[in-house]
Amino acid sequence: MAEKKTHLRILVWLRRALRVQDNTPLWNAVHDAEELIPAVCLQDSAAYRDDTPRRRFISQSLYDLDRKLTEAGSALIVLAGVPSQAIPAAAQRFGVEAVYAATVYDPVGCAHDTRIRSSLSKQGVRWATFKDIVVCERNEVMTRAGLPFKVFTPFKNAWLERLAQAPGVLPRVRTIRTPRVSSAARLSDMCPLLPPAPEPGGEKAALKRLRDFIAGSVATYRDRRDFLGVDGTSRLSAHLSHGTISIRQVLWAAVEAKESADAKGRQNTDTFISELIWREFYYHILGNFPRVIKGPFREDFDALVWSENKKHFAAWCEGRTGYPVVDAAMRQLASEGWMHNRARMIVASFLTKDLHLSWQWGERYFFEQLMDADIASNNGGWQWTAGTGTDASPWFRIFNPVMQGERFDPDGAYVRRYVPELQRLPSESIHKPWMMSRADQEQYGVVVDKTYPAPIIDHAAEREVTLALYKHPGRTHQRLRHA
DNA sequence: TGAAATGTTGGGGCG
DNA sequence: ACGCCCCAACATTTC
Numbered sequence: 001m002a003e004k005k006t007h008l009r010i011l012v013w014l015r016r017a018l019r020v021q022d023n024t025p026l027w028n029a030v031h032d033a034e035e036l037i038p039a040v041c042l043q044d045s046a047a048y049r050d051d052t053p054r055r056r057f058i059s060q061s062l063y064d065l066d067r068k069l070t071e072a073g074s075a076l077i078v079l080a081g082v083p084s085q086a087i088p089a090a091a092q093r094f095g096v097e098a099v100y101a102a103t104v105y106d107p108v109g110c111a112h113d114t115r116i117r118s119s120l121s122k123q124g125v126r127w128a129t130f131k132d133i134v135v136c137e138r139n140e141v142m143t144r145a146g147l148p149f150k151v152f153t154p155f156k157n158a159w160l161e162r163l164a165q166a167p168g169v170l171p172r173v174r175t176i177r178t179p180r181v182s183s184a185a186r187l188s189d190m191c192p193l194l195p196p197a198p199e200p201g202g203e204k205a206a207l208k209r210l211r212d213f214i215a216g217s218v219a220t221y222r223d224r225r226d227f228l229g230v231d232g233t234s235r236l237s238a239h240l241s242h243g244t245i246s247i248r249q250v251l252w253a254a255v256e257a258k259e260s261a262d263a264k265g266r267q268n269t270d271t272f273i274s275e276l277i278w279r280e281f282y283y284h285i286l287g288n289f290p291r292v293i294k295g296p297f298r299e300d301f302d303a304l305v306w307s308e309n310k311k312h313f314a315a316w317c318e319g320r321t322g323y324p325v326v327d328a329a330m331r332q333l334a335s336e337g338w339m340h341n342r343a344r345m346i347v348a349s350f351l352t353k354d355l356h357l358s359w360q361w362g363e364r365y366f367f368e369q370l371m372d373a374d375i376a377s378n379n380g381g382w383q384w385t386a387g388t389g390t391d392a393s394p395w396f397r398i399f400n401p402v403m404q405g406e407r408f409d410p411d412g413a414y415v416r417r418y419v420p421e422l423q424r425l426p427s428e429s430i431h432k433p434w435m436m437s438r439a440d441q442e443q444y445g446v447v448v449d450k451t452y453p454a455p456i457i458d459h460a461a462e463r464e465v466t467l468a469l470y471k472h473p474g475r476t477h478q479r480l481r482h483a
Numbered sequence: 484t485g486a487a488a489t490g491t492t493g494g495g496g497c498g
Numbered sequence: 499a500c501g502c503c504c505c506a507a508c509a510t511t512t513c
Contacts, residue, residue, distance in 0.1 A: 226484080345484070384484085396513040397485050404485090461488085467513060 007033040007126075009179060011091055013083075013101035014040050014076075016133050017243035018061045020068045020191055021172040021201040024132040025100040036178045037094050038069055039077040041086050049259075050189035053337025056197035057371045061244050063193050064202030074176035080185045084112045088119035094181055099125060102132035105287045106375045110313050119131055135166050139288030141280075148288035150390040155284065156277045163255075164435070169248050172404035180433030196348075198336040199238050199371055204293075206239035210250060214257045219264075222271035226342045228325070233341065234272065240279070251276055273303030285390050292379055295360075298390035303474030304388075306358040313357055313482030315456050316350070317365055319419070322448075324431050325405035326350050328418035338370035342408050348385035349399035353466040356419035359386035387470065395470040399462050421445075421452050 010033035015025050018040070029036045030116060039344075040062065042048060048055055066076040079086040091099055104110065119128045131137055141158045142148060149155035213234045217224065224232030239245040252271070258269045289297060296302055317320050319330035329343035339347070344366075351362045359382040366382070368374045383389025387397070409415060412430035416423050422430055424444045429436050434448045434455060441447050448454050469475075 342484085349485095393484075394513085398487095398513090400486060461486095463513095471513085 001436055005032060005034050007097045008035065009033055009094070009096045011087070011094060011096040011099045012036055012038045013087060013099060014038055014243075015083075015101055016241070017102050017103065017246075018065045019206070019244050020065075020072065020244070021203065021207075022170045022249050023173065024130040024170065025102055025128075026173055028128075028130060028333075029100045030173050030176065032100075033285065035177045036074075037077055037090075037096065037178060037181060038074055038176065039079050039090060040065075041079045041081070041083045042190045043080075043082055045080065045185075045190045048357070051194055051367075053197050053199075053335075054369070054371045054373070055336070056194040057199060057201040057238055058242065059194040060197055060201030060205075061203075061242055062187060062191055064204060064244075066187055068203060069176065072174060072176045074178040076187060078185045078187045078190050080190060082112075083117040088123060088125075088225060091120055091125045092123055096125060100128050100130065103129040103137075105138065105283055107290045107293055110290075119341070123233065123381040125314075126311045130166075133243065133247065134283045135251060135276075136162060136280055136284070138284050141284065143164065148284060149281070152278065152281050152391045155281050156274065159277050159280060165428070166251070167248055169246070169252055171404045178399045180183070181439045197371060199235060199338060201242070201244060203244045203278070204247035206236070209234070209236055210253055211238060214253045218254060218257055218269050218272055219261055220268055222268040225271070226408050228328075228340050228343055228409040229411065230418070234336075237377075238338065238370075240375040247276065247279070247281055252372075278380075279316070279374075279377055282376040284456050285380060286376040289390070292383060293375070296386075297390050298388050298392070301386075301388040301470075301473050303433070304469065305474065307356040309355065309357065312355045312456060313361060315346070315453070316355060316357070319325045320456075321350065322434070322453040323401040323405075323459075324412075324415045324419055324422055324433065325409060326401050326451075328409075331418040333366075333369050337369060339370070340414075342404075343414075344381060345385055346399055346404045348382060348478075350401055352386045352464045353398045354401070354459055354467065355463070359383065359388065365445070370466075396467060398466060400459060400463075402431050402459070419452075443472060457474060 010029040012026050012029045014026065017025060020026065026038065048059065062076065069076050079090050085100060085414065104113070113129065136159060138148065141155060141162060149158065213236065216231050217232055217234070220232065224230050236245065236250060240247060246363045254269055254273050261269060285292060316330060319327040319334065321327055326347050327340055328347055331348045332343065333339045348359065350361055351357050352359050363382040381388060384392045387393055387395030405415065410427065412425070412427045415430050420432060425433060425446060426444070433441065433446055433452060446452050461471055
């Protein structure tokens with residue numbers, strides 16, 4: 001029994017929604033239109049040829065999506081160019097009555113959308129966006145005074161009070177009626193099928209990740225998630241940022257897992273849900289205070305003066321700072337396009353508070369390298385560590401890279417995996433190889449300053465510099481020299 | 484979702 | 499037995 005359709009033909013722009021299950025714009029388009037055209041917009045074909053983990057993840061996800069759409073009787077249409085031009089042009093070419101897409105919240109995306117809306121309206125085409133990448137929009141959770149939250153815990157409490165009204169999971173779209181369209185770019189021309197990413201892309205891989213996590217590690221998430229050498233996290237971040245799975249699928253799977261868990265398992269699962277709420281919180285902050293993209297949320301830190309030492313920055317990026325846990329983490333990022341969350345905090349603290357380099361340099365580098373690059377979480381995390389954000393870590397909270405390594409990688413497994421030249425060091429020394437005698441170093445196959453770098457800075461000294469720098473933002477500290 | 488400095492306490496060695 | 503010192507262990511404060 002066919003319902004009355006409101007539109008003849010809709011273009012569905014599948015940005016951040018590379019899936020057929022629980023896909024809000026796609027689901028609505030199937031309901032509203034006789035025919036629909038599922039499309040993605042790829043800006044720069046050259047970029048998609050770069051063989052990086054991130055590109056591999058996207059490539060694999062696009063091909064998986066194309067296969068699923070084909071099975072549903074459709075196909076993935078690839079548009080080339082910047083969205084603000086490509087979307088209106090495609091709407092015209094395909095003769096659609098409306099364009100549907102997921103709502104986005106970053107200033108650049110919003111600016112594109114404004115131009116798209118205006119172009120489309122001149123063409124007489126309806127533009128509709130749907131809440132899809134968050135559970136709660138930026139104005140759905142507010143203080144009693146009707147203002148946005150700036151502190152996580154009250155935000156979380158208010159968010160959880162609304163949990164019962166949170167949207168559920170939509171059924172999978174099984175059949176799609178698509179018109180015969182030509183003249184779109186071919187997926188294989190724009191984006192070659194690259195080898196599998198370290199974290200396999202695509203909706204199928206995402207669902208497997210979720211199933212495995214819910215059946216396994218979620219029950220020990222709180223207790224194990226901080227250990228660098230342990231596979232105790234969900235590893236769903238890249239899937240969430242590209243929309244190969246929806247936040248609702250993950251949330252409701254976790255909520256359901258709680259029901260059959262014992263008290264301990266429920267606590268562990270609550271910690272995981274709390275991490276999902278951190279993601280929501282940073283979208284709440286981004287939506288309500290978009291200036292965080294430009295600079296510190298706390299405007300008193302606008303005046304902070306940063307080092308511009310390019311050699312230090314290169315050493316950080318390339319994982320040769322001489323601090324094993326930092327180097328392991330940065331090499332994990334470069335080789336896998338992913339980094340353990342605890343390691344993200346450690347290297348972020350090191351960049352900002354040991355090297356005195358701007359958190360914005362780190363933010364940009366992470367965004368380029370991470371498979372899971374998410375504008376809100378990335379910005380929120382960096383501002384948290386730098387102490388410049390809402391509800392941020394206090395600026396004087398400075399991680400000691402040796403202590404963090406000893407606490408969260410006690411047997412050195414993480415360092416050994418990514419810094420093989422330290423492979424044979426005993427665990428007592430693996431986080432501070434420079435403390436060993438030269439004879440011991442040689443016995444264990446390492447010579448600090450030859451086969452592994454000496455620490456590029458002295459943590460205790462740079463900690464003092466940071467305390468002085470943050471105490472009086474704007475005052476140039478004499479120790480802040482640009483080598 | 485720190486770490487270091489400083490303060491307090493209590494047990495043991497020792498004159 | 500007593501006071502004194504030392505220092506580890508823990509608690510509190512500070513950055």
